[in-house]
Amino acid sequence: MAPIVSIRSLQDHVGEEITLQGWLYNKTGKGKLQFLQVRDGTGICQAVVFRDNVSPEAFEAGKALTQESSLIVRGVVRAEPRAPGVPGGYEVDARDVQAVSIAEPYPITPKEHGVEFLMANRHLWLRSQRQWAAMRVRATIIRGIREWLDGHGFLNVDTPIITPAAAEGTTTLFAIDYHGEKAFLAQTGQLYNEANIFAFGKVYCFGPTFRAEKSKTRRHLQEFWMVEPEIAFCDLEQLMEVEEQFVSHIVQKCLAECEPELKVLERDLTHLAKVTPPFPRIHYDDAVEMINDAAARGELVPGYPDPVPAIEWGDDFGSPHETYLAAQFEKPVFVHHYPTQVKAFYMEPEAGRPEVCRSVDLLAPEGYGEIIGGSERMSDAGKLVAAIEHHGLPRETYEWYLDLRRYGSVVHSGFGLGVERTVAWVCGLDHVRETIAFPRTLTSMRP
RNA sequence: UCCUCGGUAGCUCAAUCGGCAGAGCAUGCGGCUGUUAACCGCAGGGUUGUUGGUUCGAGUCCAACCCGGGGAGCCA
Numbered sequence: 054m055a056p057i058v059s060i061r062s063l064q065d066h067v068g069e070e071i072t073l074q075g076w077l078y079n080k081t082g083k084g085k086l087q088f089l090q091v092r093d094g095t096g097i098c099q100a101v102v103f104r105d106n107v108s109p110e111a112f113e114a115g116k117a118l119t120q121e122s123s124l125i126v127r128g129v130v131r132a133e134p135r136a137p138g139v140p141g142g143y144e145v146d147a148r149d150v151q152a153v154s155i156a157e158p159y160p161i162t163p164k165e166h167g168v169e170f171l172m173a174n175r176h177l178w179l180r181s182q183r184q185w186a187a188m189r190v191r192a193t194i195i196r197g198i199r200e201w202l203d204g205h206g207f208l209n210v211d212t213p214i215i216t217p218a219a220a221e222g223t224t225t226l227f228a229i230d231y232h233g234e235k236a237f238l239a240q241t242g243q244l245y246n247e248a249n250i251f252a253f254g255k256v257y258c259f260g261p262t263f264r265a266e267k268s269k270t271r272r273h274l275q276e277f278w279m280v281e282p283e284i285a286f287c288d289l290e291q292l293m294e295v296e297e298q299f300v301s302h303i304v305q306k307c308l309a310e311c312e313p314e315l316k317v318l319e320r321d322l323t324h325l326a327k328v329t330p331p332f333p334r335i336h337y338d339d340a341v342e343m344i345n346d347a348a349a350r351g352e353l354v355p356g357y358p359d360p361v362p363a364i365e366w367g368d369d370f371g372s373p374h375e376t377y378l379a380a381q382f383e384k385p386v387f388v389h390h391y392p393t394q395v396k397a398f399y400m401e402p403e404a405g406r407p408e409v410c411r412s413v414d415l416l417a418p419e420g421y422g423e424i425i426g427g428s429e430r431m432s433d434a435g436k437l438v439a440a441i442e443h444h445g446l447p448r449e450t451y452e453w454y455l456d457l458r459r460y461g462s463v464v465h466s467g468f469g470l471g472v473e474r475t476v477a478w479v480c481g482l483d484h485v486r487e488t489i490a491f492p493r494t495l496t497s498m499r500p
Numbered sequence: 501u502c503c504u505c506g507g508u509a510g511c512u513c514a515a516u517c518g519g520c521a522g523a524g525c526a527u528g529c530g531g532c533u534g535u536u537a538a539c540c541g542c543a544g545g546g547u548u549g550u551u552g553g554u555u556c557g558a559g560u561c562c563a564a565c566c567c568g569g570g571g572a573g574c575c576a
Contacts, residue, residue: 081535081536083534084532085532086534088535088536099535103533135535158510160526162511162525163537164512164537165511165512167511167568169507170510264574268573268574269571271570272575278576359571369574371573372572372573414576423576424576425576471576
């Protein structure tokens with residue numbers, strides 16, 4: 054039997070007889086000629102079955118194939134500019150066709166479908182080109198994340214998913230029963246990360262995160278993946294430098310390695326090519342001014358029919374504010390020094406100006422929203438006790454966290470990057486549900 | 501939780517003023533040597549989300565409910 058070759062590497066086998074194993078994506082019959090679009094997980098390629106080149110049995114086998122039937126094709130690879138596919142440009146001149154399993158009438162056709170139907174058939178939808186491309190970009194982004202962190206002295210130390218208490222708001226936790234004790238699914242590994250840096254210097258955790266938010270928007274999932282690096286001896290300014298290097302690496306890696314996938318997604322690559330350090334930085338004070346100037350001019354939120362709403366200093370940004378701000382820049386933009394009152398208790402207040410804290414969010418361009426939230430952490434035990442009490446949090450729960458400030462405290466910072474929002478941005482997808490194989494949304498957890 | 505839009509064939513949609521339930525795709529059969537979501541011909545395929553109401557007559561109007569989409573708040 055001719056060697057089995059993946060569609061992704063067909064270009065290296067021109068003129069050779071090879072074997073393809075895969076599934077029928079689409080078919081065009083032309084009497085004595087059949088064009089079989091075969092996908093094998095690495096790409097899509099056309100097998101041309103000409104009646105005079107194959108046995109009558111093989112020709113009939115080809116004719117009998119339905120969409121998504123599994124098949125094996127033996128044939129000779131040739132370069133052919135007319136050949137469609139992913140990456141395309143090469144086709145297989147078939148010498149033999151075998152049906153492995155004839156598929157029953159397949160519900161997802163190459164035509165359009167609605168979201169409800171596609172989500173109900175998510176297990177099949179994943180076979181479609183765009184979903185295939187998005188999952189491959191996601192995997193590349195995850196490789197880029199680990200590659201950059203592992204290559205820059207970060208140790209991967211994963212944090213628990215079952216936790217006893219909330220780091221942030223208590224309304225968005227999924228509660229579980231832990232042998233009779235109430236426990237929660239983790240929203241962040243950050244507090245544990247802070248313990249880990251005192252052992253390992255620079256660490257990151259990477260795993261699923263759970264938020265029971267009643268959010269029904271294109272940017273929200275109940276279960277999403279987050280990578281959270283944490284760095285000892287690092288202040289806010291150094292943190293921003295890390296973030297922009299990190300994000301730029303991820304994006305540039307996708308551009309270098311996922312050209313066929315991004316083409317399937319019809320992504321405009323000129324936007325992504327601009328993602329290189331440094332990223333613009335704006336102070337919260339200036340951001341408020343920009344927003345209120347736009348509101349005074351009656352400017353519309355890009356992509357929405359509504360005007361930019363005015364904001365009062367001290368309030369957190371709403372979605373329309375973030376969308377407007379990000380649209381003013383070609384690259385991701387840092388917004389730093391948010392008001393202390395809208396941020397988590399552990400963020401370091403600015404020296405001499407405690408009403409703002411040393412926090413920074415990174416907003417993705419083109420309306421993809423906040424992809425990173427981070428800050429310099431409070432490093433003084435006394436100030437941290439006061440913050441815990443001010444937020445009405447139970448001090449006992451945080452004793453171990455306070456210990457970190459008692460035994461060799463240092464300036465340290467960290468951030469969390471949401472994988473799904475990053476994938477949506479890089480892929481140009483309009484909804485995060487397409488950035489993970491089996492999304493958990495407010496209204497759906499099946500299949 | 502609130503605002504907003506929708507639910508008709510397996511799928512995507514149409515149905516004028518309240519008056520015979522219709523098309524494309526998919527499926528089956530036939531035709532074609534360069535198709536790119538092929539095309540041409542023929543065929544099968546319907547409890548119009550549910551319940552109730554108005555009416556000679558309801559996919560269409562009214563009420564309640566169910567399900568889904570988009571958005572807000574909150575967040576990555």
